[in-house]
Amino acid sequence: FPVTVYGAFIPQHIFYHLHAVCAYLRCIFVALCMLFLWPSFDVILADQVSVVIPLMKLKKSAKVVFYCHFPDLLLAQHTTALRRIYRKPIDFIEEMTTGMADLILVNSKFTASTFANTFKRLDARGIKPDVLYPAVNVDQFDKPHAFKLNFLSINRFERKKNIDLAISAFAMLHALEGDVLEGHNLADASLTVAGGFDKRLRENVKYLEELKSLAEREGVSHCVNFITSCSTAERNALLSECLCVLYTPKVRQKLIFSTN
Incomplete structure (x- = not known):
């Protein structure tokens, strides 16, 4: 139309x-x-x-x-x-x-x-x-087929989305020692941060830089992947491949996990 x-x-x-x-x-x-x-x-x-x-x-x-x-x-x-x-x-x-x-x-x-x-x-x-709940076409998603600890955060690159909480929490997980998660090797854990990004918006640009710097300081930059403005097909692939989806709303300062 x-x-x-x-x-x-x-x-x-x-x-x-x-x-x-x-x-x-x-x-x-x-x-x-x-x-x-x-x-x-x-x-x-x-x-x-x-x-x-x-x-x-x-x-x-x-x-x-x-x-x-x-x-x-x-x-x-x-x-x-x-x-x-x-x-x-x-x-x-x-x-x-x-x-x-x-x-x-x-x-x-x-x-x-x-x-x-x-x-x-x-x-x-x-x-x-x-x-009015948003309508979701569930048929567009592939069945989950994750074999590693792949965590996924999908949000716009805005400070109110509090994505730094996901990176800090992931760094804490990575720092754990011993067999804390039976059947999983923490060395294989990865975090994908994806979402809407507009290079014309100053906050988007600066916040992405801040998140990358945070990953560097936390020592997990090698296993944190940033994807800006992914397509619907890419988003669906990320959802089907991840083990856990993270949501970090700033209003309540909580980290919410949603598993496949």
Whole structure:
């Protein structure tokens, strides 16, 4: 199906700052184009950035569905007074505009509970998201056929993904002595770090460098493999060949294992 792009001329950041403001401006521009250049819609699906919802509601005949991956205010940094001042109106706008959607969707019960704990005003008004689990075509995956200790982390190369936890944990495993895992030789253990990577994004570039430096310092660089922006076929192959998938969310500072 055809895809129409508006607002590509608006920058994603200004000297690597004001990412949220630029995202808002781009989305508002797209919303205005939809209002004035397209006659009508039955359903409008807004993804992640809720600031467009009030504008989309001006099309009286359309219902607005908002897909909330995770509250942005939890992902943004509030480490300094200046950042907190910068984020205060953005966080307020996010909550207020999110509540204007006709239907709010999240991808898990965990995100639904986080939504309620974060957007307390909305929760007090009885505004709760519905859970829509992402559809997965399981037929695309090969049967597991791992014969070694192959660990896999698949995430975007962003600091909030906390991939350094996976590398540090892998280094601790590699440092163990003796037959701690019966039938497995720790010397054969490997870690593959794969995920979305955009060389235009400063954070992606710097974080990848930091992860490689961490692997060097931990003494495991020889058995940690970095793969940037792998294809679907490559991802499926990695999943079928690994013994364990690691997920390292920064919100809870936990290392989650998922075995085949």
